[in-house]
Amino acid sequence: MSGTRWSQLLWGILPLVGVLSLQTAPIYGYYxxxxxxxxxxxxxxELDAVRARLHSGYEQIAYQRLLEKCDAxxxxxxxxxxxxxxxTNLIRHQGGEVNxxxxxxxxWMLTKRYEELAWAGVLSGEQKYIEGARNIVMTIVRERVIDGIGGDNYGQPYDGWLAQPLDAGHSSRALAVFYDLLYDHLSEQERQEVRDYIVHTYLAYLYPYMQETLDRADYPAILGHNMHLIGNAAGGLLALAVYGETGLPTEQEDAWVELFFDGVHKGLQxxxxxxxxxxxxxxxxxxxLYYGSFLIEAMRRAGGPDVLSGPPNPIQRTPYYYLYEMRPNGEYFNNINDAHFDAHTVFLPLFASAIDDPALTWLWDTVEGHRHDGQNVFGDTWMxxxxxxxxxLLWRGLAPSAVSPDDLQFPLSRQFTRRGLVxxxxxxxxxxxLFSFLSGGQPDRGHSQFDANHFALYAGESTLAFDTGYGAGETKDHNSLLFDGQGQTVRCTEGRITAYEPGEIATYACxxxxxxxxxxxLRLFDRHVYFVRGGHGPYAVIYDEVEADGxxxxxxxxxxxxxAARLELDGEYPLVVDESTGWEMHVTLFAAADLEYAQIVNEFRRSRIAAVSTNRQLQAELTTAEAPAFLALLYPRRDDGVLPRVERINAHAVRVQWPEYTDLVAFGPTQxxxxxxxxxxxxxxxxxxxx
Incomplete structure (x- = not known):
């Protein structure tokens, strides 16, 4: 890919395309x-080309693991x-044992298994895998397994796979892949049974549901919720799998495809x-993105819009969010909002191929490519x-050779305006x-947290300033500010980064x-941050501009x-130490008055039924009628790196003196x-x- 092309995607040199403007006129007559x-x-x-790659590299490792799993x-x-x-298959789930x-x-447990068996069958030619996939699917279809689904979900009665589009999508996307891959291995009677099941069970549920969504008061915002995205993506893939073979009018099949694709296309944006x-x-x-990528790629192949290789758009830009939020040691990503560190990544080589950007290949290789020992192989585990x-197997071999963002001279900072993220x-x-700063930018619908003006800091393999992640949604669970002991209560669906100045040495955001x-x-809480690179750095400086009623x-x-980290409070300023990695973070914290430091155990729950989780937390508190004027310098170091002399010049500026130079970091006029x-x-x- 040319430097111009990926820079356009990253930095929006081309005009951003609105949510609705990418929507094309209906295209009738696919394939x-x-x-x-x-x-x-x-x-x-293309399957033959995949078979030719199975004997070396990533493909050999992935293929051997696939066959190992399918044999099991x-x-x-x-x-x-x-x-x-x-x-009957009993597993542990949400604290209990279920079938x-x-x-x-x-x-997902059934569908993943027959999907893998189908792929193993067509790639190896071994009939046992094909028979295994067929036996599972035809049992699901003929025994109407879907009608007997129940039990509990997070302590509430569960109404089955068709209770909402999320699990309708989870339980059906693989069915489209099965039907398509094993088409020539099924009898016409079996094909008809699977087609009827797709049409009269899944499309009969998903299509009316998504039609009714068009009349909702929260349309189109609701399309961005992962529940609707996954349902639409599966519906569209099912419709394309059986397209032209249902015996129904072409207009009906077109209507399915167009509605579901429109939902995914708008929803992802x-x-x-x-x-x-x-x-x-x-x-x-x-x-x-995992689910949406299947439909996006299938639509391109069917003769529909080419979203990934077409004009620059938000969907193409998404891998760069993961690139910039990747933890330095490649252990997945900064876990903002309801998230753990890990995430699905297998679509990255597809994007790398379509966009022709070797940095995206490098991203997948760095995050997943080293995982091929033990339980985790390229992000895949048994569960x-x-x-x-x-x-x-299908996509990694199509991607361009990996080149690191450093070698491509990518800028070292990036603002995501709608997310309120720098x-x-x-x-x-x-x-x-990695120093990540977040303010506002919650989704219109879906998971959200009260985490405005939160920051996280990762150094190598250490997490030194931590986002507590999934389920820990209160302000107290984040690196922000409590006012009279209380956190935020207003959900903000707009990015609140009010200033951003990327610099080669120092990047500023507010x-x-x-x-x-x-x-x-509380009339004002603007958090200003500088991230300073080079020399003996990097380090971050944070200034809280606060105004109350006097x-x-x-x-x-x-x-x-x-x-993994411990907190030391016996020095002049707090010190965060990760003995397992050798990293430490010096927290030089100034304020308008003397601070009371406390180390507490923060408690939260990942879900309604989860046990209490905990993490260590530093609290620095003062009571004042004036502005608190918090001003903090965070300096991560290891191997006895040089410690600077840090001096507060005024309420909003610090002087940071190193042996070879002195930095002035100011958030207002300073001399x-x-x-x-x-x-x-x-x-x-x-x-x-x-x-």
């Missing part, structure tokens, strides 16, 4: 060139055996924002919800530092959150730490012996005699 199966995601010739699915002595004759043939987990950041967090966004290995890095090296506390006495109030500055600023600014002055 006009060839309707031969397989057709959804590959052709027979067919072995009655294996704990992973799929017992289709008796329809996944009768409960919610079957929506709504759920990702104009510049591609996952509003529900990296986990849920990646699930939507993950979706099939990854077949798509490593990602600032020292490099993409494994011992680099977020505004005062009105999100629902308290009229009465005494308590203010609590929060810093959450992972379990020192070396430098001055008229307002917000950064100045680096060489020391006398320094080379």
């Amino acid at each position: 006009s060139d060839s309707a031969e199966h397989p057709r959804l995601l590959c052709t027979a010739a 699915y067919l072995d009655p002595e294996s704990p992973h055996y799929v017992n289709w004759p008796e329809r 996944y043939w009768e409960t919610r987990p079957g929506a 709504i759920g990702l924002g104009v510049d591609g950041a996952g509003l529900e967090g990296p986990g849920y966004a990646s699930a939507s 993950t919800w979706v099939a990854d290995l077949p798509y490593v 990602s600032m890095r020292s490099s993409w090296q494994e011992d680099g530092v 977020g505004s959150a005062g009105d999100l506390y629902g308290n009229p006495t 009465e005494p109030h308590s203010y609590t500055w929060l810093l959450n730490m992972s379990d 020192t012996a070396e430098a001055s600023t008229d307002g917000v600014g950064f100045v680096r002055t060489p020391s006398p005699g320094a080379n």
Whole structure:
């Protein structure tokens, strides 16, 4: 890919395309060139090309693991055996033991297994895998397993796979792949049974549901919720799988395809924002992208719009959100919103191929490519919800050779406006530092948290300033500010980054959150941040500009730490230490008055039925009628790196003196012996005699 092309995607040199403007006029008559199966995601010739890659590299590892898993699915002595004759497989789920043939987990446990078996069959030519996939699917179809699904979900009665579009999608996307891949291995009677099941069970549910969505008061915002995205993506893939073979009028089949694709196309743009950041967090966004990528690719192959290779759009920009929010050591991503660190990534090589960007290949290689020992192979485990290995085989070999963003000279900071996110890095090296700043930008519908003006800091393999992640949605669970002991109460669906200045050495950003506390006495809470690179750095400086009503109030500055870190409070300033990695973070914190430091155990729950989780938290509190004027310098270091002399110049500026130079970091007018600023600014002055 040319440098111009990926820079357009990253930085919006081309005009951003609105949610609705990408929608094309309906295209009727799909598969006009060839309707031969397989057709959804590959052709027979492309399967031959995949087979030719199975004997080396990533493909050899993924293929061997795929066959290992599929052998276990067919072995009655294996704990992973799929017992289709008796329809009984017991697993641990949400604290209890359930039969996944009768409960919610079957929506992904069954489908993933027959999808992998189908791929193993067509790639190896071994009939046992094809028979295994057929036996599971035909049992589901003929025994109407879907009618007996019940049990509980998070402590509430569960109404089955068709209770909402999320599990309708989970339980059906693989059916489209099965039908397409094994078309020539099924009898006409079996094909008809599967087609009827698709049309009269899944399309009969999903199509009316999504039609009614058009009349909802929250349309089109609701399309961005992962629940609707996954339902639409599965519906569209099912419709294309059986397109031209249902015996129904072409107009009906076209209507299915158009409605579902329109839902995914709009929904991804709504759920990702104009510049591609996952509003529900990296986990849920990646699930939507996983499902959406199948339909997007299938539509291109059917003769529909080419979303990935077409004009720059938010969907193409999304992999760069993951690139900039990747943890330095490649252990997945910054876990903002309801998220854990991990996420689905198998679509990244598809994007890399379509966009022709080697940095996206590098991203997948860095995050997943090293995972091929033990339980996790390229992001796939026995218990993950979706099939990854077949798509490593299908897509990784098509991607351009990996090149790191450092070698491509990618800028080291990136703003995601709709998400209210600024990602600032020292490099993409494994011992680099990521400083991520978040303000506002919650999704219109879906998972959200009260986390405005929160920051996270990762150094190498250490998490030194921590987002507590999934289920920990209160302000107290984030590195933000409490006002009179209370956090935010107002959900904000707009990005609140009010200033952003990317610099080669120092990047500045500001977020505004005062009105999100629902308290009229708090009139302003603007958090200003600088991330400074180079020399002995990197380090971050954070200044809280706060205005209240002139009465005494308590203010609590929060810093959450992972379990691997410990907090030391016996020095002049707090110190965060990760002994397992050798990293530490010096927290030089100033305020308008003396601070009371406390180390507490923060408690939260991941879900309604989960046990209490905990993490260490630093609280720095003061009570004042004036502005609290918190001003913090966070300096991560290891191997006895140089410690600077840090001096507060005024309420909003620090002087950071190193042996070779002195930095002035100011958030308002400031004068020192070396430098001055008229307002917000950064100045680096060489020391006398320094080379």
